[in-house]
Amino acid sequence: MNSTSNQIHFSKEELDAETNRLFASLSHLGWTKEICQTYASLTLEINLLKKEKNAIILAHNYQLPEIIFGVSDFVGDSYQLSKQAAQTSAETIIFSGVRFMAETAKMLSPKKKVLMPSPDAGCSLAESISAQDVINLRKQHPDAAVVTYINTYAEVKAESDVICTSNNALKIIESLPNEKIIFLPDKYMAQNLAKLTKKQIIGWEGLCVVxxxxxxxxxxxxxxxxxxxxxxxxxxxxxxxxxxxxxxxxxxxxxxxxxxxxxxxxxxxxxxxxxxxxxxxxxxxxxxPSCGLCPHMKRNDLRNILKALKNPSSDQFVEISADVARRAQKALDKMLEFA
Ligand code: SF4
Missing domain, CATH: 3.40.50.10800 (NadA-like)
Structure with missing residues:
Protein backbone atom coordinates (compact mmCIF):
# COMPACT_ATOMS: atom_id res chain seq x y z
CA MET A 1 0.00 0.00 0.00
CA ASN A 2 1.22 3.54 -0.73
CA SER A 3 -0.45 6.93 -0.76
CA THR A 4 -0.20 9.66 -3.44
CA SER A 5 -2.25 12.86 -3.73
CA ASN A 6 -4.91 11.79 -1.24
CA GLN A 7 -5.42 8.45 -3.01
CA ILE A 8 -4.35 5.17 -1.45
CA HIS A 9 -2.86 2.51 -3.74
CA PHE A 10 -2.94 -1.09 -2.61
CA SER A 11 -0.61 -3.88 -3.68
CA LYS A 12 -1.84 -6.76 -5.85
CA GLU A 13 -1.55 -9.08 -2.83
CA GLU A 14 -3.69 -6.78 -0.69
CA LEU A 15 -6.31 -6.47 -3.42
CA ASP A 16 -6.37 -10.23 -4.06
CA ALA A 17 -6.78 -10.98 -0.35
CA GLU A 18 -9.63 -8.42 -0.10
CA THR A 19 -11.30 -9.84 -3.23
CA ASN A 20 -11.20 -13.30 -1.67
CA ARG A 21 -12.61 -11.99 1.61
CA LEU A 22 -15.56 -10.36 -0.17
CA PHE A 23 -16.07 -13.40 -2.39
CA ALA A 24 -16.36 -15.72 0.65
CA SER A 25 -19.61 -13.93 1.59
CA LEU A 26 -20.95 -12.47 -1.62
CA SER A 27 -20.57 -15.62 -3.75
CA HIS A 28 -23.76 -16.78 -1.93
CA LEU A 29 -25.56 -14.01 -3.83
CA GLY A 30 -24.13 -15.14 -7.17
CA TRP A 31 -21.37 -12.51 -7.20
CA THR A 32 -18.28 -13.51 -9.21
CA LYS A 33 -14.67 -12.83 -8.19
CA GLU A 34 -14.53 -10.22 -10.95
CA ILE A 35 -17.43 -8.29 -9.39
CA CYS A 36 -15.87 -8.53 -5.91
CA GLN A 37 -12.58 -7.26 -7.37
CA THR A 38 -14.26 -4.02 -8.51
CA TYR A 39 -15.11 -3.23 -4.86
CA ALA A 40 -11.86 -4.38 -3.21
CA SER A 41 -9.89 -1.11 -3.26
CA LEU A 42 -12.91 0.84 -1.91
CA THR A 43 -13.58 -1.56 0.97
CA LEU A 44 -9.87 -1.67 1.83
CA GLU A 45 -9.65 2.12 1.93
CA ILE A 46 -12.83 2.48 4.01
CA ASN A 47 -11.69 -0.13 6.53
CA LEU A 48 -8.30 1.55 6.82
CA LEU A 49 -9.79 5.01 7.33
CA LYS A 50 -12.19 3.69 9.98
CA LYS A 51 -9.20 2.64 12.12
CA GLU A 52 -7.30 5.87 11.51
CA LYS A 53 -10.29 8.03 12.46
CA ASN A 54 -11.63 5.89 15.31
CA ALA A 55 -14.93 5.49 13.44
CA ILE A 56 -17.47 2.69 13.19
CA ILE A 57 -20.02 1.95 10.49
CA LEU A 58 -23.51 0.96 11.61
CA ALA A 59 -25.52 -0.56 8.76
CA HIS A 60 -29.23 -1.30 8.71
CA ASN A 61 -30.38 -4.77 7.60
CA TYR A 62 -31.68 -3.18 4.35
CA GLN A 63 -28.29 -1.91 3.18
CA LEU A 64 -26.44 -3.11 0.08
CA PRO A 65 -24.49 -6.39 0.48
CA GLU A 66 -21.10 -4.73 -0.24
CA ILE A 67 -21.77 -2.39 2.71
CA ILE A 68 -23.00 -5.10 5.07
CA PHE A 69 -20.29 -7.65 4.26
CA GLY A 70 -17.58 -5.26 3.10
CA VAL A 71 -17.27 -2.46 5.64
CA SER A 72 -19.88 -2.51 8.42
CA ASP A 73 -19.01 -3.05 12.09
CA PHE A 74 -22.57 -3.72 13.25
CA VAL A 75 -25.64 -4.71 11.25
CA GLY A 76 -29.15 -4.79 12.66
CA ASP A 77 -32.57 -3.18 12.89
CA SER A 78 -32.95 0.45 13.92
CA TYR A 79 -33.31 -0.38 17.61
CA GLN A 80 -30.27 -2.70 17.74
CA LEU A 81 -28.21 -0.07 15.94
CA SER A 82 -29.33 2.68 18.32
CA LYS A 83 -28.15 0.56 21.23
CA GLN A 84 -24.80 0.03 19.52
CA ALA A 85 -24.53 3.78 18.94
CA ALA A 86 -25.12 4.42 22.64
CA GLN A 87 -22.49 1.87 23.69
CA THR A 88 -19.63 2.45 21.26
CA SER A 89 -16.37 4.05 22.34
CA ALA A 90 -15.65 5.20 18.76
CA GLU A 91 -15.51 8.97 18.22
CA THR A 92 -17.37 8.90 14.91
CA ILE A 93 -20.42 6.94 13.79
CA ILE A 94 -21.13 6.54 10.08
CA PHE A 95 -24.80 5.59 9.96
CA SER A 96 -25.60 3.67 6.79
CA GLY A 97 -29.37 3.80 6.94
CA VAL A 98 -31.92 6.61 6.73
CA ARG A 99 -32.17 9.98 8.48
CA PHE A 100 -34.50 9.09 11.36
CA MET A 101 -32.09 6.30 12.36
CA ALA A 102 -29.04 8.56 12.26
CA GLU A 103 -30.96 11.13 14.33
CA THR A 104 -31.75 8.48 16.93
CA ALA A 105 -28.08 7.52 17.09
CA LYS A 106 -27.14 11.19 17.57
CA MET A 107 -29.69 11.61 20.39
CA LEU A 108 -28.33 8.54 22.18
CA SER A 109 -24.69 9.60 21.62
CA PRO A 110 -24.85 13.40 21.65
CA LYS A 111 -21.10 13.89 22.11
CA LYS A 112 -20.18 11.76 19.10
CA LYS A 113 -19.85 12.82 15.50
CA VAL A 114 -22.68 11.13 13.56
CA LEU A 115 -22.48 11.20 9.78
CA MET A 116 -24.90 10.08 7.09
CA PRO A 117 -23.37 8.87 3.80
CA SER A 118 -26.45 10.09 1.93
CA PRO A 119 -28.00 13.09 3.73
CA ASP A 120 -31.18 12.89 1.64
CA ALA A 121 -31.99 9.29 2.62
CA GLY A 122 -35.50 9.86 4.00
CA CYS A 123 -38.46 7.57 4.73
CA SER A 124 -42.09 7.76 3.59
CA LEU A 125 -43.30 6.99 7.12
CA ALA A 126 -41.14 9.64 8.79
CA GLU A 127 -42.20 12.20 6.18
CA SER A 128 -45.91 11.52 6.66
CA ILE A 129 -46.20 13.44 9.94
CA SER A 130 -45.01 16.72 11.50
CA ALA A 131 -44.66 17.89 15.09
CA GLN A 132 -47.69 20.18 14.57
CA ASP A 133 -49.78 17.13 13.53
CA VAL A 134 -48.99 15.51 16.88
CA ILE A 135 -49.86 18.69 18.78
CA ASN A 136 -53.21 18.85 16.93
CA LEU A 137 -53.98 15.18 17.66
CA ARG A 138 -53.27 15.73 21.36
CA LYS A 139 -55.77 18.60 21.40
CA GLN A 140 -58.42 16.35 19.80
CA HIS A 141 -57.74 13.44 22.21
CA PRO A 142 -56.46 14.94 25.50
CA ASP A 143 -56.93 11.66 27.40
CA ALA A 144 -54.80 9.60 24.98
CA ALA A 145 -51.11 8.65 25.29
CA VAL A 146 -48.98 9.23 22.19
CA VAL A 147 -46.97 6.13 21.24
CA THR A 148 -44.74 6.84 18.26
CA TYR A 149 -42.94 4.37 16.04
CA ILE A 150 -39.16 4.88 15.87
CA ASN A 151 -39.51 5.62 12.11
CA THR A 152 -40.14 9.34 12.73
CA TYR A 153 -38.05 12.49 12.84
CA ALA A 154 -36.73 13.99 16.09
CA GLU A 155 -39.33 16.81 16.16
CA VAL A 156 -42.17 14.25 16.13
CA LYS A 157 -40.47 12.11 18.78
CA ALA A 158 -40.16 15.27 20.92
CA GLU A 159 -43.98 15.64 20.98
CA SER A 160 -44.54 11.97 21.92
CA ASP A 161 -44.92 10.21 25.27
CA VAL A 162 -43.00 7.09 24.34
CA ILE A 163 -41.22 5.71 21.27
CA CYS A 164 -41.59 2.09 20.19
CA THR A 165 -40.33 -0.41 17.63
CA SER A 166 -42.35 -3.09 15.84
CA ASN A 167 -41.02 -5.50 18.45
CA ASN A 168 -42.08 -3.71 21.65
CA ALA A 169 -45.11 -1.65 20.47
CA LEU A 170 -47.75 -3.96 21.96
CA LYS A 171 -45.92 -4.35 25.28
CA ILE A 172 -45.62 -0.57 25.60
CA ILE A 173 -49.29 0.04 24.71
CA GLU A 174 -50.45 -2.53 27.28
CA SER A 175 -48.23 -1.09 30.00
CA LEU A 176 -49.65 2.45 29.75
CA PRO A 177 -52.53 3.45 32.07
CA ASN A 178 -54.44 5.18 29.20
CA GLU A 179 -57.29 3.32 27.50
CA LYS A 180 -56.88 5.49 24.42
CA ILE A 181 -53.64 5.38 22.42
CA ILE A 182 -52.62 7.63 19.55
CA PHE A 183 -50.32 5.37 17.54
CA LEU A 184 -48.14 7.18 14.96
CA PRO A 185 -47.52 7.29 12.07
CA ASP A 186 -47.95 3.85 10.41
CA LYS A 187 -51.58 3.22 9.51
CA TYR A 188 -51.14 -0.51 8.91
CA MET A 189 -49.13 -1.08 12.06
CA ALA A 190 -51.85 0.73 14.04
CA GLN A 191 -54.49 -1.55 12.46
CA ASN A 192 -52.38 -4.64 13.20
CA LEU A 193 -51.95 -3.55 16.83
CA ALA A 194 -55.66 -2.77 17.21
CA LYS A 195 -56.36 -6.46 16.56
CA LEU A 196 -54.09 -7.45 19.47
CA THR A 197 -55.28 -5.07 22.20
CA LYS A 198 -58.58 -4.07 23.78
CA LYS A 199 -57.44 -0.42 23.96
CA GLN A 200 -58.73 2.13 21.49
CA ILE A 201 -56.05 2.83 18.87
CA ILE A 202 -56.16 6.12 16.99
CA GLY A 203 -53.95 5.87 13.91
CA TRP A 204 -52.47 8.13 11.27
CA GLU A 205 -52.24 7.90 7.48
CA GLY A 206 -48.50 7.10 7.14
CA LEU A 207 -47.42 4.15 5.00
CA CYS A 208 -44.11 2.58 4.07
CA VAL A 209 -43.61 2.75 0.29
CA VAL A 210 -42.09 -0.73 0.31
CA PRO A 289 -37.83 -13.85 -4.17
CA SER A 290 -40.60 -11.81 -2.53
CA CYS A 291 -39.07 -8.50 -1.53
CA GLY A 292 -39.22 -4.81 -2.54
CA LEU A 293 -36.55 -2.12 -2.80
CA CYS A 294 -36.52 1.00 -0.61
CA PRO A 295 -35.35 3.98 -2.67
CA HIS A 296 -34.21 5.76 0.51
CA MET A 297 -32.14 2.94 1.97
CA LYS A 298 -30.45 2.32 -1.36
CA ARG A 299 -29.06 5.87 -1.55
CA ASN A 300 -26.07 4.77 0.54
CA ASP A 301 -23.13 3.20 -1.25
CA LEU A 302 -19.41 2.66 -0.71
CA ARG A 303 -18.53 5.94 -2.44
CA ASN A 304 -20.62 8.18 -0.18
CA ILE A 305 -19.46 6.19 2.88
CA LEU A 306 -15.86 6.90 1.82
CA LYS A 307 -16.66 10.58 1.40
CA ALA A 308 -18.23 10.76 4.88
CA LEU A 309 -15.05 9.27 6.34
CA LYS A 310 -12.51 11.13 4.30
CA ASN A 311 -13.89 14.57 3.62
CA PRO A 312 -17.49 14.95 4.87
CA SER A 313 -19.64 17.75 3.50
CA SER A 314 -21.53 19.88 6.04
CA ASP A 315 -24.86 18.21 5.18
CA GLN A 316 -23.48 14.76 6.07
CA PHE A 317 -23.20 15.76 9.75
CA VAL A 318 -26.32 14.95 11.77
CA GLU A 319 -27.28 17.74 14.16
CA ILE A 320 -30.40 18.15 16.31
CA SER A 321 -31.35 21.24 18.30
CA ALA A 322 -30.73 20.84 22.02
CA ASP A 323 -34.38 21.40 23.00
CA VAL A 324 -35.77 18.88 20.47
CA ALA A 325 -33.08 16.34 21.40
CA ARG A 326 -33.82 16.69 25.13
CA ARG A 327 -37.58 16.14 24.71
CA ALA A 328 -37.21 13.37 22.14
CA GLN A 329 -34.67 11.60 24.32
CA LYS A 330 -37.15 11.51 27.19
CA ALA A 331 -39.57 9.56 24.97
CA LEU A 332 -36.73 7.34 23.74
CA ASP A 333 -35.53 6.62 27.27
CA LYS A 334 -39.03 5.40 28.15
CA MET A 335 -38.77 2.90 25.29
CA LEU A 336 -35.35 1.71 26.46
CA GLU A 337 -36.95 0.74 29.80
CA PHE A 338 -38.74 -1.99 27.82
CA ALA A 339 -35.53 -3.45 26.37
S1 SF4 B 1 -38.38 0.56 4.03
FE1 SF4 B 1 -40.18 1.86 4.40
S2 SF4 B 1 -40.05 2.32 6.60
FE2 SF4 B 1 -38.01 1.60 5.96
S3 SF4 B 1 -36.88 3.46 5.42
FE3 SF4 B 1 -37.80 2.67 3.51
S4 SF4 B 1 -39.73 3.81 3.38
FE4 SF4 B 1 -39.05 4.01 5.49
Whole structure:
Protein backbone atom coordinates (compact mmCIF):
# COMPACT_ATOMS: atom_id res chain seq x y z
CA MET A 1 0.00 0.00 0.00
CA ASN A 2 1.22 3.54 -0.73
CA SER A 3 -0.45 6.93 -0.76
CA THR A 4 -0.20 9.66 -3.44
CA SER A 5 -2.25 12.86 -3.73
CA ASN A 6 -4.91 11.79 -1.24
CA GLN A 7 -5.42 8.45 -3.01
CA ILE A 8 -4.35 5.17 -1.45
CA HIS A 9 -2.86 2.51 -3.74
CA PHE A 10 -2.94 -1.09 -2.61
CA SER A 11 -0.61 -3.88 -3.68
CA LYS A 12 -1.84 -6.76 -5.85
CA GLU A 13 -1.55 -9.08 -2.83
CA GLU A 14 -3.69 -6.78 -0.69
CA LEU A 15 -6.31 -6.47 -3.42
CA ASP A 16 -6.37 -10.23 -4.06
CA ALA A 17 -6.78 -10.98 -0.35
CA GLU A 18 -9.63 -8.42 -0.10
CA THR A 19 -11.30 -9.84 -3.23
CA ASN A 20 -11.20 -13.30 -1.67
CA ARG A 21 -12.61 -11.99 1.61
CA LEU A 22 -15.56 -10.36 -0.17
CA PHE A 23 -16.07 -13.40 -2.39
CA ALA A 24 -16.36 -15.72 0.65
CA SER A 25 -19.61 -13.93 1.59
CA LEU A 26 -20.95 -12.47 -1.62
CA SER A 27 -20.57 -15.62 -3.75
CA HIS A 28 -23.76 -16.78 -1.93
CA LEU A 29 -25.56 -14.01 -3.83
CA GLY A 30 -24.13 -15.14 -7.17
CA TRP A 31 -21.37 -12.51 -7.20
CA THR A 32 -18.28 -13.51 -9.21
CA LYS A 33 -14.67 -12.83 -8.19
CA GLU A 34 -14.53 -10.22 -10.95
CA ILE A 35 -17.43 -8.29 -9.39
CA CYS A 36 -15.87 -8.53 -5.91
CA GLN A 37 -12.58 -7.26 -7.37
CA THR A 38 -14.26 -4.02 -8.51
CA TYR A 39 -15.11 -3.23 -4.86
CA ALA A 40 -11.86 -4.38 -3.21
CA SER A 41 -9.89 -1.11 -3.26
CA LEU A 42 -12.91 0.84 -1.91
CA THR A 43 -13.58 -1.56 0.97
CA LEU A 44 -9.87 -1.67 1.83
CA GLU A 45 -9.65 2.12 1.93
CA ILE A 46 -12.83 2.48 4.01
CA ASN A 47 -11.69 -0.13 6.53
CA LEU A 48 -8.30 1.55 6.82
CA LEU A 49 -9.79 5.01 7.33
CA LYS A 50 -12.19 3.69 9.98
CA LYS A 51 -9.20 2.64 12.12
CA GLU A 52 -7.30 5.87 11.51
CA LYS A 53 -10.29 8.03 12.46
CA ASN A 54 -11.63 5.89 15.31
CA ALA A 55 -14.93 5.49 13.44
CA ILE A 56 -17.47 2.69 13.19
CA ILE A 57 -20.02 1.95 10.49
CA LEU A 58 -23.51 0.96 11.61
CA ALA A 59 -25.52 -0.56 8.76
CA HIS A 60 -29.23 -1.30 8.71
CA ASN A 61 -30.38 -4.77 7.60
CA TYR A 62 -31.68 -3.18 4.35
CA GLN A 63 -28.29 -1.91 3.18
CA LEU A 64 -26.44 -3.11 0.08
CA PRO A 65 -24.49 -6.39 0.48
CA GLU A 66 -21.10 -4.73 -0.24
CA ILE A 67 -21.77 -2.39 2.71
CA ILE A 68 -23.00 -5.10 5.07
CA PHE A 69 -20.29 -7.65 4.26
CA GLY A 70 -17.58 -5.26 3.10
CA VAL A 71 -17.27 -2.46 5.64
CA SER A 72 -19.88 -2.51 8.42
CA ASP A 73 -19.01 -3.05 12.09
CA PHE A 74 -22.57 -3.72 13.25
CA VAL A 75 -25.64 -4.71 11.25
CA GLY A 76 -29.15 -4.79 12.66
CA ASP A 77 -32.57 -3.18 12.89
CA SER A 78 -32.95 0.45 13.92
CA TYR A 79 -33.31 -0.38 17.61
CA GLN A 80 -30.27 -2.70 17.74
CA LEU A 81 -28.21 -0.07 15.94
CA SER A 82 -29.33 2.68 18.32
CA LYS A 83 -28.15 0.56 21.23
CA GLN A 84 -24.80 0.03 19.52
CA ALA A 85 -24.53 3.78 18.94
CA ALA A 86 -25.12 4.42 22.64
CA GLN A 87 -22.49 1.87 23.69
CA THR A 88 -19.63 2.45 21.26
CA SER A 89 -16.37 4.05 22.34
CA ALA A 90 -15.65 5.20 18.76
CA GLU A 91 -15.51 8.97 18.22
CA THR A 92 -17.37 8.90 14.91
CA ILE A 93 -20.42 6.94 13.79
CA ILE A 94 -21.13 6.54 10.08
CA PHE A 95 -24.80 5.59 9.96
CA SER A 96 -25.60 3.67 6.79
CA GLY A 97 -29.37 3.80 6.94
CA VAL A 98 -31.92 6.61 6.73
CA ARG A 99 -32.17 9.98 8.48
CA PHE A 100 -34.50 9.09 11.36
CA MET A 101 -32.09 6.30 12.36
CA ALA A 102 -29.04 8.56 12.26
CA GLU A 103 -30.96 11.13 14.33
CA THR A 104 -31.75 8.48 16.93
CA ALA A 105 -28.08 7.52 17.09
CA LYS A 106 -27.14 11.19 17.57
CA MET A 107 -29.69 11.61 20.39
CA LEU A 108 -28.33 8.54 22.18
CA SER A 109 -24.69 9.60 21.62
CA PRO A 110 -24.85 13.40 21.65
CA LYS A 111 -21.10 13.89 22.11
CA LYS A 112 -20.18 11.76 19.10
CA LYS A 113 -19.85 12.82 15.50
CA VAL A 114 -22.68 11.13 13.56
CA LEU A 115 -22.48 11.20 9.78
CA MET A 116 -24.90 10.08 7.09
CA PRO A 117 -23.37 8.87 3.80
CA SER A 118 -26.45 10.09 1.93
CA PRO A 119 -28.00 13.09 3.73
CA ASP A 120 -31.18 12.89 1.64
CA ALA A 121 -31.99 9.29 2.62
CA GLY A 122 -35.50 9.86 4.00
CA CYS A 123 -38.46 7.57 4.73
CA SER A 124 -42.09 7.76 3.59
CA LEU A 125 -43.30 6.99 7.12
CA ALA A 126 -41.14 9.64 8.79
CA GLU A 127 -42.20 12.20 6.18
CA SER A 128 -45.91 11.52 6.66
CA ILE A 129 -46.20 13.44 9.94
CA SER A 130 -45.01 16.72 11.50
CA ALA A 131 -44.66 17.89 15.09
CA GLN A 132 -47.69 20.18 14.57
CA ASP A 133 -49.78 17.13 13.53
CA VAL A 134 -48.99 15.51 16.88
CA ILE A 135 -49.86 18.69 18.78
CA ASN A 136 -53.21 18.85 16.93
CA LEU A 137 -53.98 15.18 17.66
CA ARG A 138 -53.27 15.73 21.36
CA LYS A 139 -55.77 18.60 21.40
CA GLN A 140 -58.42 16.35 19.80
CA HIS A 141 -57.74 13.44 22.21
CA PRO A 142 -56.46 14.94 25.50
CA ASP A 143 -56.93 11.66 27.40
CA ALA A 144 -54.80 9.60 24.98
CA ALA A 145 -51.11 8.65 25.29
CA VAL A 146 -48.98 9.23 22.19
CA VAL A 147 -46.97 6.13 21.24
CA THR A 148 -44.74 6.84 18.26
CA TYR A 149 -42.94 4.37 16.04
CA ILE A 150 -39.16 4.88 15.87
CA ASN A 151 -39.51 5.62 12.11
CA THR A 152 -40.14 9.34 12.73
CA TYR A 153 -38.05 12.49 12.84
CA ALA A 154 -36.73 13.99 16.09
CA GLU A 155 -39.33 16.81 16.16
CA VAL A 156 -42.17 14.25 16.13
CA LYS A 157 -40.47 12.11 18.78
CA ALA A 158 -40.16 15.27 20.92
CA GLU A 159 -43.98 15.64 20.98
CA SER A 160 -44.54 11.97 21.92
CA ASP A 161 -44.92 10.21 25.27
CA VAL A 162 -43.00 7.09 24.34
CA ILE A 163 -41.22 5.71 21.27
CA CYS A 164 -41.59 2.09 20.19
CA THR A 165 -40.33 -0.41 17.63
CA SER A 166 -42.35 -3.09 15.84
CA ASN A 167 -41.02 -5.50 18.45
CA ASN A 168 -42.08 -3.71 21.65
CA ALA A 169 -45.11 -1.65 20.47
CA LEU A 170 -47.75 -3.96 21.96
CA LYS A 171 -45.92 -4.35 25.28
CA ILE A 172 -45.62 -0.57 25.60
CA ILE A 173 -49.29 0.04 24.71
CA GLU A 174 -50.45 -2.53 27.28
CA SER A 175 -48.23 -1.09 30.00
CA LEU A 176 -49.65 2.45 29.75
CA PRO A 177 -52.53 3.45 32.07
CA ASN A 178 -54.44 5.18 29.20
CA GLU A 179 -57.29 3.32 27.50
CA LYS A 180 -56.88 5.49 24.42
CA ILE A 181 -53.64 5.38 22.42
CA ILE A 182 -52.62 7.63 19.55
CA PHE A 183 -50.32 5.37 17.54
CA LEU A 184 -48.14 7.18 14.96
CA PRO A 185 -47.52 7.29 12.07
CA ASP A 186 -47.95 3.85 10.41
CA LYS A 187 -51.58 3.22 9.51
CA TYR A 188 -51.14 -0.51 8.91
CA MET A 189 -49.13 -1.08 12.06
CA ALA A 190 -51.85 0.73 14.04
CA GLN A 191 -54.49 -1.55 12.46
CA ASN A 192 -52.38 -4.64 13.20
CA LEU A 193 -51.95 -3.55 16.83
CA ALA A 194 -55.66 -2.77 17.21
CA LYS A 195 -56.36 -6.46 16.56
CA LEU A 196 -54.09 -7.45 19.47
CA THR A 197 -55.28 -5.07 22.20
CA LYS A 198 -58.58 -4.07 23.78
CA LYS A 199 -57.44 -0.42 23.96
CA GLN A 200 -58.73 2.13 21.49
CA ILE A 201 -56.05 2.83 18.87
CA ILE A 202 -56.16 6.12 16.99
CA GLY A 203 -53.95 5.87 13.91
CA TRP A 204 -52.47 8.13 11.27
CA GLU A 205 -52.24 7.90 7.48
CA GLY A 206 -48.50 7.10 7.14
CA LEU A 207 -47.42 4.15 5.00
CA CYS A 208 -44.11 2.58 4.07
CA VAL A 209 -43.61 2.75 0.29
CA VAL A 210 -42.09 -0.73 0.31
CA UNK A 211 -44.53 -2.60 2.54
CA UNK A 212 -47.73 -1.08 1.15
CA UNK A 213 -46.95 -2.77 -2.18
CA UNK A 214 -47.32 -6.35 -0.91
CA UNK A 215 -50.73 -7.82 -1.68
CA UNK A 216 -52.48 -10.79 -0.05
CA UNK A 217 -53.40 -12.16 -3.51
CA UNK A 218 -49.75 -12.34 -4.51
CA UNK A 219 -48.78 -14.05 -1.26
CA UNK A 220 -51.64 -16.57 -1.58
CA UNK A 221 -50.39 -17.43 -5.07
CA UNK A 222 -46.88 -17.93 -3.73
CA UNK A 223 -48.27 -20.06 -0.92
CA UNK A 224 -49.88 -22.40 -3.49
CA UNK A 225 -46.67 -22.58 -5.48
CA UNK A 226 -44.34 -23.08 -2.48
CA UNK A 227 -46.51 -24.82 0.15
CA UNK A 228 -43.46 -25.67 2.29
CA UNK A 229 -42.23 -22.08 2.54
CA UNK A 230 -42.62 -20.07 5.74
CA UNK A 231 -43.93 -16.59 5.03
CA UNK A 232 -42.37 -13.85 7.17
CA UNK A 233 -43.84 -10.37 6.80
CA UNK A 234 -43.07 -6.99 8.34
CA UNK A 235 -45.74 -5.48 10.57
CA UNK A 236 -45.69 -2.41 8.30
CA UNK A 237 -47.68 -4.60 5.84
CA UNK A 238 -51.47 -4.43 5.66
CA UNK A 239 -53.57 -6.56 8.06
CA UNK A 240 -54.66 -8.71 5.05
CA UNK A 241 -51.01 -9.56 4.35
CA UNK A 242 -50.22 -10.10 8.05
CA UNK A 243 -53.15 -12.54 8.27
CA UNK A 244 -51.46 -14.90 5.78
CA UNK A 245 -48.05 -14.87 7.46
CA UNK A 246 -46.34 -17.47 9.65
CA UNK A 247 -44.62 -14.57 11.42
CA UNK A 248 -45.32 -10.84 11.47
CA UNK A 249 -42.54 -8.77 13.01
CA UNK A 250 -39.54 -6.53 12.49
CA UNK A 251 -36.34 -7.48 10.70
CA UNK A 252 -34.65 -8.66 13.92
CA UNK A 253 -37.52 -11.06 14.63
CA UNK A 254 -37.51 -12.38 11.05
CA UNK A 255 -33.82 -13.12 11.32
CA UNK A 256 -34.31 -14.93 14.65
CA UNK A 257 -37.15 -16.98 13.15
CA UNK A 258 -35.00 -18.13 10.19
CA UNK A 259 -32.14 -18.97 12.53
CA UNK A 260 -34.31 -21.07 14.89
CA UNK A 261 -36.60 -22.69 12.32
CA UNK A 262 -36.13 -26.22 11.02
CA UNK A 263 -37.86 -25.17 7.77
CA UNK A 264 -35.75 -24.83 4.63
CA UNK A 265 -37.74 -22.40 2.51
CA UNK A 266 -38.69 -18.84 3.39
CA UNK A 267 -40.41 -15.89 1.81
CA UNK A 268 -39.05 -12.67 3.34
CA UNK A 269 -41.74 -10.08 2.71
CA UNK A 270 -39.86 -6.87 3.37
CA UNK A 271 -37.04 -4.82 1.84
CA UNK A 272 -34.66 -6.91 -0.33
CA UNK A 273 -31.57 -6.12 1.75
CA UNK A 274 -32.72 -8.48 4.49
CA UNK A 275 -33.21 -11.48 2.20
CA UNK A 276 -29.76 -10.86 0.64
CA UNK A 277 -28.24 -10.79 4.11
CA UNK A 278 -30.03 -14.01 5.11
CA UNK A 279 -28.96 -15.76 1.89
CA UNK A 280 -25.33 -15.15 2.85
CA UNK A 281 -25.79 -16.10 6.52
CA UNK A 282 -27.88 -19.22 5.85
CA UNK A 283 -26.51 -20.57 2.55
CA UNK A 284 -28.24 -23.96 2.98
CA UNK A 285 -31.72 -22.40 3.25
CA UNK A 286 -33.75 -21.30 0.25
CA UNK A 287 -35.18 -17.78 0.00
CA UNK A 288 -37.96 -17.30 -2.52
CA PRO A 289 -37.83 -13.85 -4.17
CA SER A 290 -40.60 -11.81 -2.53
CA CYS A 291 -39.07 -8.50 -1.53
CA GLY A 292 -39.22 -4.81 -2.54
CA LEU A 293 -36.55 -2.12 -2.80
CA CYS A 294 -36.52 1.00 -0.61
CA PRO A 295 -35.35 3.98 -2.67
CA HIS A 296 -34.21 5.76 0.51
CA MET A 297 -32.14 2.94 1.97
CA LYS A 298 -30.45 2.32 -1.36
CA ARG A 299 -29.06 5.87 -1.55
CA ASN A 300 -26.07 4.77 0.54
CA ASP A 301 -23.13 3.20 -1.25
CA LEU A 302 -19.41 2.66 -0.71
CA ARG A 303 -18.53 5.94 -2.44
CA ASN A 304 -20.62 8.18 -0.18
CA ILE A 305 -19.46 6.19 2.88
CA LEU A 306 -15.86 6.90 1.82
CA LYS A 307 -16.66 10.58 1.40
CA ALA A 308 -18.23 10.76 4.88
CA LEU A 309 -15.05 9.27 6.34
CA LYS A 310 -12.51 11.13 4.30
CA ASN A 311 -13.89 14.57 3.62
CA PRO A 312 -17.49 14.95 4.87
CA SER A 313 -19.64 17.75 3.50
CA SER A 314 -21.53 19.88 6.04
CA ASP A 315 -24.86 18.21 5.18
CA GLN A 316 -23.48 14.76 6.07
CA PHE A 317 -23.20 15.76 9.75
CA VAL A 318 -26.32 14.95 11.77
CA GLU A 319 -27.28 17.74 14.16
CA ILE A 320 -30.40 18.15 16.31
CA SER A 321 -31.35 21.24 18.30
CA ALA A 322 -30.73 20.84 22.02
CA ASP A 323 -34.38 21.40 23.00
CA VAL A 324 -35.77 18.88 20.47
CA ALA A 325 -33.08 16.34 21.40
CA ARG A 326 -33.82 16.69 25.13
CA ARG A 327 -37.58 16.14 24.71
CA ALA A 328 -37.21 13.37 22.14
CA GLN A 329 -34.67 11.60 24.32
CA LYS A 330 -37.15 11.51 27.19
CA ALA A 331 -39.57 9.56 24.97
CA LEU A 332 -36.73 7.34 23.74
CA ASP A 333 -35.53 6.62 27.27
CA LYS A 334 -39.03 5.40 28.15
CA MET A 335 -38.77 2.90 25.29
CA LEU A 336 -35.35 1.71 26.46
CA GLU A 337 -36.95 0.74 29.80
CA PHE A 338 -38.74 -1.99 27.82
CA ALA A 339 -35.53 -3.45 26.37
S1 SF4 B 1 -38.38 0.56 4.03
FE1 SF4 B 1 -40.18 1.86 4.40
S2 SF4 B 1 -40.05 2.32 6.60
FE2 SF4 B 1 -38.01 1.60 5.96
S3 SF4 B 1 -36.88 3.46 5.42
FE3 SF4 B 1 -37.80 2.67 3.51
S4 SF4 B 1 -39.73 3.81 3.38
FE4 SF4 B 1 -39.05 4.01 5.49
Missing amino acids: HEEFSPQKLEAYRRFYPEAKILVHTECSPAVVAIADLAGGTGEMQKYVSNSSANQFMIVTECGLSDKLKVEFPKKKFI
